[in-house]
Amino acid sequence: MHANHKAITEARHKLGITLNWLLEPVCFLCEENGEWRHGLCKHCWQHLPHNLLCCRICALPLASKGLCGACQATAMTYDRIIAPTVYRHPIDQMLCSLKYAGRLQWARTAAGLVVDCVLQQDLELPHLLLPVPMTRKAIRQRGFNQSAYIARLVGRQLKIKVGFDVVHKTRETHRQSTLSRSQRQQNIVGAFALTRPVAGTRIAIVDDVVTSCSTVAELAGVLKAAQASEVNVWACARTPA
Numbered sequence: 001m002h003a004n005h006k007a008i009t010e011a012r013h014k015l016g017i018t019l020n021w022l023l024e025p026v027c028f029l030c031e032e033n034g035e036w037r038h039g040l041c042k043h044c045w046q047h048l049p050h051n052l053l054c055c056r057i058c059a060l061p062l063a064s065k066g067l068c069g070a071c072q073a074t075a076m077t078y079d080r081i082i083a084p085t086v087y088r089h090p091i092d093q094m095l096c097s098l099k100y101a102g103r104l105q106w107a108r109t110a111a112g113l114v115v116d117c118v119l120q121q122d123l124e125l126p127h128l129l130l131p132v133p134m135t136r137k138a139i140r141q142r143g144f145n146q147s148a149y150i151a152r153l154v155g156r157q158l159k160i161k162v163g164f165d166v167v168h169k170t171r172e173t174h175r176q177s178t179l180s181r182s183q184r185q186q187n188i189v190g191a192f193a194l195t196r197p198v199a200g201t202r203i204a205i206v207d208d209v210v211t212s213c214s215t216v217a218e219l220a221g222v223l224k225a226a227q228a229s230e231v232n233v234w235a236c237a238r239t240p241a
């Protein structure tokens with residue numbers, strides 16, 4: 001009887017280990033270690049290209065803390081960009097896989113990175129999150145707007161309202177990455193329209209990656225022209241110069 005009981009206990013224990021192994025969430029990146037933070041294991045998390053030294057205003061990665069040349073020379077339409085990582089391996093693959101392969105799990109990691117970074121800054125939180133909009137046609141083609149996914153998760157964690165329909169993208173623009181700096185600005189001017197008043201509202205624009213800043217600068221300009229009291233940009237990554 002006693003031996004029997006022991007055998008059952010041992011079997012239960014073994015089964016428990018197997019079940020834990022089956023049920024424990026595994027790191028999205030290495031698919032080996034258990035999840036530690038926002039879908040990643042501790043090792044993969046620590047080895048992300050964290051954007052620690054960057055421009056105080058536009059989050060451009062720099063060699064030391066301070067302001068980049070562009071921000072020293074010109075006033076920006078937005079108040080500040082927050083971007084916890086540099087758009088390098090594996091963040092680039094992660095965000096491409098989200099956008100082009102529909103791997104929505106990466107929206108959770110991206111949102112987690114943004115939330116952690118925002119909480120570390122000890123900021124006054126915005127009233128409203130605005131995902132960078134896509135045209136209806138582009139959403140039909142891709143099936144979803146990745147910025148809206150990230151914004152929804154950030155909003156849920158920080159208890160901030162997300163304005164999915166506050167701003168529309170009224171026309172298709174060329175892919176910003178294929179254009180020169182002045183072409184990018186021309187390309188995006190007049191591409192956004194507000195559907196409701198935002199006067200006195202503190203806003204954070206949410207995007208997956210900020211590359212040239214012309215898109216978020218144009219959108220921030222539209223919001224500031226409509227008297228938004230503060231416009232920051234929260235993105236998962238920032239492209240280096």
Ligand SMILES: [Zn+2]
Pocket residue numbers: 027028029030031032033040041042043044045
């Ligand atoms: Zn891992």
Ligand SMILES: [Zn+2]
Pocket residue numbers: 055056057058059060067068069070071072
């Ligand atoms: Zn800057």
